[in-house]
Amino acid sequence: xxxxxxxxxxxxxxxxxxxxxxxxxxxxxxxxxxxxxxxxxxxxxxxxxxxxxxxxxxxxxxxxxxxxxxxxxxxxxxxxxxxxxxxxxxxxxxxxxxxxxxxxxxxxxxxxxxxxxxxxxxxxxxxxxxxxxxxxxxxxxxxxxxxxxxxxxxxxxxxxxxxxxxxxxxxxxxxxxxxxxxxxxxxxxxxxxxxxxxxxxxxxxxxxxxxxxxxxxxxxxxxxxxxxxxxxxxxxxxxxxxxxxxxxxxxxxxxxxxxxxxxxxxxxxxxxxxxxxxxxxxxxxxxxxxxxxxxxxxxxxxxxxxxxxxxxxxxxxxxxxxxxxxxxxxxxxxxxxxxxxxxxxxxxxxxxxxxxxxxxxxxxxxxxxxxxxxxxxxxxxxxxxxxxxxxxxxxxxxxxxxxxxxxxxxxxxxxxxxxxxxxxxxxxxxxxxxxxxxxxxxxxxxxxxxxxxxxxxxxxxxxxxxxxxxxxxxxxxxxxxxxxxxxxxxxxxxxxxxxxxxxxxxxxxxxxxxxxxxxxxxxxxxxxxxxxxxxxxxxxxxxxxxxxxxxxxxxxxxxxxxxxxxxxxxxxxxxxxxxxxxxxxxxxxxxxxxxxxxxxxxxxxxxxxxxxxxxxxxxxxxxxxxxxxxxxxxxxxxxxxxxxxxxxxxxxxxxxxxxxxxxxxxxxxxxxxxxxxxxxxxxxxxxxxxxxxxxxxxxxxxxxxxxxxxxxxxxxxxxxxxxxxxxxxxxxxxxxxxxxx
Numbered sequence: 001x002x003x004x005x006x007x008x009x010x011x012x013x014x015x016x017x018x019x020x021x022x023x024x025x026x027x028x029x030x031x032x033x034x035x036x037x038x039x040x041x042x043x044x045x046x047x048x049x050x051x052x053x054x055x056x057x058x059x060x061x062x063x064x065x066x067x068x069x070x071x072x073x074x075x076x077x078x079x080x081x082x083x084x085x086x087x088x089x090x091x092x093x094x095x096x097x098x099x100x101x102x103x104x105x106x107x108x109x110x111x112x113x114x115x116x117x118x119x120x121x122x123x124x125x126x127x128x129x130x131x132x133x134x135x136x137x138x139x140x141x142x143x144x145x146x147x148x149x150x151x152x153x154x155x156x157x158x159x160x161x162x163x164x165x166x167x168x169x170x171x172x173x174x175x176x177x178x179x180x181x182x183x184x185x186x187x188x189x190x191x192x193x194x195x196x197x198x199x200x201x202x203x204x205x206x207x208x209x210x211x212x213x214x215x216x217x218x219x220x221x222x223x224x225x226x227x228x229x230x231x232x233x234x235x236x237x238x239x240x241x242x243x244x245x246x247x248x249x250x251x252x253x254x255x256x257x258x259x260x261x262x263x264x265x266x267x268x269x270x271x272x273x274x275x276x277x278x279x280x281x282x283x284x285x286x287x288x289x290x291x292x293x294x295x296x297x298x299x300x301x302x303x304x305x306x307x308x309x310x311x312x313x314x315x316x317x318x319x320x321x322x323x324x325x326x327x328x329x330x331x332x333x334x335x336x337x338x339x340x341x342x343x344x345x346x347x348x349x350x351x352x353x354x355x356x357x358x359x360x361x362x363x364x365x366x367x368x369x370x371x372x373x374x375x376x377x378x379x380x381x382x383x384x385x386x387x388x389x390x391x392x393x394x395x396x397x398x399x400x401x402x403x404x405x406x407x408x409x410x411x412x413x414x415x416x417x418x419x420x421x422x423x424x425x426x427x428x429x430x431x432x433x434x435x436x437x438x439x440x441x442x443x444x445x446x447x448x449x450x451x452x453x454x455x456x457x458x459x460x461x462x463x464x465x466x467x468x469x470x471x472x473x474x475x476x477x478x479x480x481x482x483x484x485x486x487x488x489x490x491x492x493x494x495x496x497x498x499x500x501x502x503x504x505x506x507x508x509x510x511x512x513x514x515x516x517x518x519x520x521x522x523x524x525x526x527x528x529x530x531x532x533x534x535x536x537x538x539x540x541x542x543x544x545x546x547x548x549x550x551x552x553x554x555x556x557x558x559x560x561x562x563x564x565x566x567x568x569x570x571x572x573x574x575x576x577x578x579x580x581x582x583x584x585x586x587x588x589x590x591x592x593x594x595x596x597x598x599x600x601x602x603x604x605x606x607x608x609x610x611x612x613x614x615x616x617x618x619x620x621x622x623x624x625x626x627x628x629x630x631x632x633x634x635x636x637x638x639x640x641x642x643x644x645x646x647x648x649x650x651x652x653x654x655x656x657x658x659x660x661x662x663x664x665x666x667x668x669x670x671x672x673x674x675x676x677x678x679x680x681x682x683x684x685x686x687x688x689x690x691x692x693x694x695x696x697x698x699x700x701x702x703x704x705x706x707x708x709x710x711x712x713x714x715x716x717x718x719x720x721x722x723x724x725x726x727x728x729x730x731x732x733x734x735x736x737x738x739x740x741x
Contacts, residue, residue: 022046022163026182030167033176034062039142046184058142061175065136071101071170074681078163085663085681098681103132221246221282242274243347244306245335246313247281248295252563253610254649256301262328269332275395276352277339280306284609285481285563299611303331305339307346314342322612336388352398353388356405359412366429369404369421377403378419378431380410390418466569467551468702471507474566475515476545480537482607484530491528493606498522500599504581506573506702514543561660567608568642569700571600575635576700582631593631597624597638620644635696636689639665671695 025042039058047053075086075098086097166181247263249256267279284295303316317334343351359365369376379387387405391398406413413419418436423429483494502515521536522528537545553569555561578596581587601624604617620641628634646662664684668675674695677686 022182022184026180028180030169030178030180031176032178033174035175035177036060037177037179042183053147054144055147056144059140061139063173063175064139065172065175067172068103068132069101069170069172070103071168072099073101074098074167076165076682078165085661085683221280241308242276242278243308243339244278244280245270245316245339246304246306248284248300248302248304249281250285250300250609251283252285253300253613254564255610255612259301259331262331265328266332270392273392273395275399276347276392299614300609301611303335305335305342305346307342309346309348314338314346333385336385340384340388352395352402353384353391354402354404356407358407358410362412362429362431365412365421366423366427369423369429371423371427373402374423375401376421377401377434378406378413378421379403380406380408380413380419381416382408465552465699466573466702468506468508469546469549469551470553470566471505471570471573471702472511472546473548473550473553474563474570475501475505475507475511476548477563477566478607479518479545482609484533485609486606487530487533488527490606491522493602494528495519495522497599497603497607500596501574504574504577504596506570506577506700508546510543510546514541514545517541517543555660571638572635572642572696573700573702574600575631575638576697577703579631579635580697580701587631593634594625594628596634597621597628600638616645616648632693636693639692639696666692666695666699 022045024045025040027037027040029037037057037059039056041056043054077086163182163184166183167178168181169178170176245266247259249260263279263281270277270279282294284300304313305316306313316338339346340353343353357365357368359368379390381387384405387403391403394401394403408414408416413431413433416436417433419431419433421429421431483490483497487494498515498519502512502519505512505515518536518541521540550562550566553561553563553565555565575596578587578591601618601621604614608614608617624637628637643664646665650662666674667684668678668682671691673691674687675684676688677684679685
């Protein structure tokens, strides 16, 4: 039950969260031709959403507005005075955000869901029927209309409360418009109050759900349902259970996220195969030190085949087969090829995909096909893949109408094709060719699927500056979830990393003391198993590890930022702490500037489990020893590398958090003296590295930060992000331009 004081505090926080700079709609012509906006207003401003408002506009054009609207959007979101450029993202095959649009009318029609039958009457009186392409028969429009602002579609989840500067250039025929718009948006107090009540009562359950697979076509496997879902055969069971093709992933791994949509379309394609093959996924980041029997820690992502006959899994293919040209169907093809090789040991003799039969005559065929089989099919092909797909796509009938494979060069059914076989009453077989058009075509899967989770408790934004909690969370994660995985083989590597981590640890005193005790414990041993490390953490150590809880690295959902972000913060903070110690002459004389980056590189090599990420990091730092000649340069070297990584990942929507766009850092609003030159979007092109070094020292020097967070901060960040999936004012103004052009 909420107290009166809690309610008062909460309402104050709402007022703070939703406070904006812009109190009226601003617009300015930036180079229009043959069109003029004579009046444009929207009240109230900031817009309250969900809610209602009034739009008033008057436009004049030199000719009728007919044809396809092309547009270009540049969007800047302003939060706490910091300008955050919104990038261009791809969702379900369509661009959203700061993009070029070849057909703005169709995009908005899909967003607003109006057609000629549901088009608002305020528009119909002006000859606007909400159909595409536009066909407005008047040159002058004067419209006053009431609007209802509903919940935003998921495609615009990057919109939140704040101020927005939008430049929209649109053209249709000889008419071209360019306008700079300034507007603000805030949340309905009533709506936020409801959200707060839901949020406060269900935080725990939503966070727990955040680890789960959110897609529709792939079965999310967790430890509690692993056995019940897979149903391994026992010696006494004669029932053949399904084989599973399983995607082993880490929910924080950016490369794993890249292939999530690939696996989802595989699940969609194979939805009818469940009698023989099911498609699943398992988050190996959820494994504890003693629960390493499901995952196989040789780098992620992995694709494995679960065999019910042996109650074990086998690696489907080596990760080295993946490259920039890998397509979704490749994973399916590779999985099927591996399965066909191990079918008998993995599933049993009743596996429906059979070896090639080689009858010379119909009489031979009569002997090969069991007498009990009255109808069957023959698939003549030299390629086992189309045959395998055809069999599995007939999973529901193949057990009673088996499908056999012949080589194309056979004396019975020469050439590629499919024949229907029937055994008549006297036992003789007759064959009839059936249409096999498209059946032998190469399989192509549609990749345009990107999953989204719509859980209130996951929608929260991180603080602007790193905190001790962020680095403590990184250290806790690596100790509990990463360092143990390859023990005892990596015992010496673990000790080496812990010594470096402790020497330059920038986090809390609690974690510093834990590291000191753990190092002493390991120094008294010659080896250490995963189980022994867990026993030390849970039973021997008198200091308990801090909880994993992100501030600066708190993403807009559970798959964003998190551990990788906190690891970057930890690395940056360690290099800064080392540089500050060097400036104060407090480093041992034998410490070299390159020692830190080498230790970080070895940590990534040995313990970071995203295989492709590891390779990229090793390649990016392979020449570090020749490029770093001072502790100052070590700070800048890691900063440059981080910006390169962000640039490489910027186009991958799966690994991006739209609330924290991957732009060159720091941006000019954070350090004006750091940025010497910017591009047309305001993003940094050139830095003053002396100023940047000083900025990084201040930003990542965590020694003077308190590890305590106020209730106000927690509530503010949580409630602010509830607005992210509400309809933004941007849709409203796009809708206006839909009317204008």
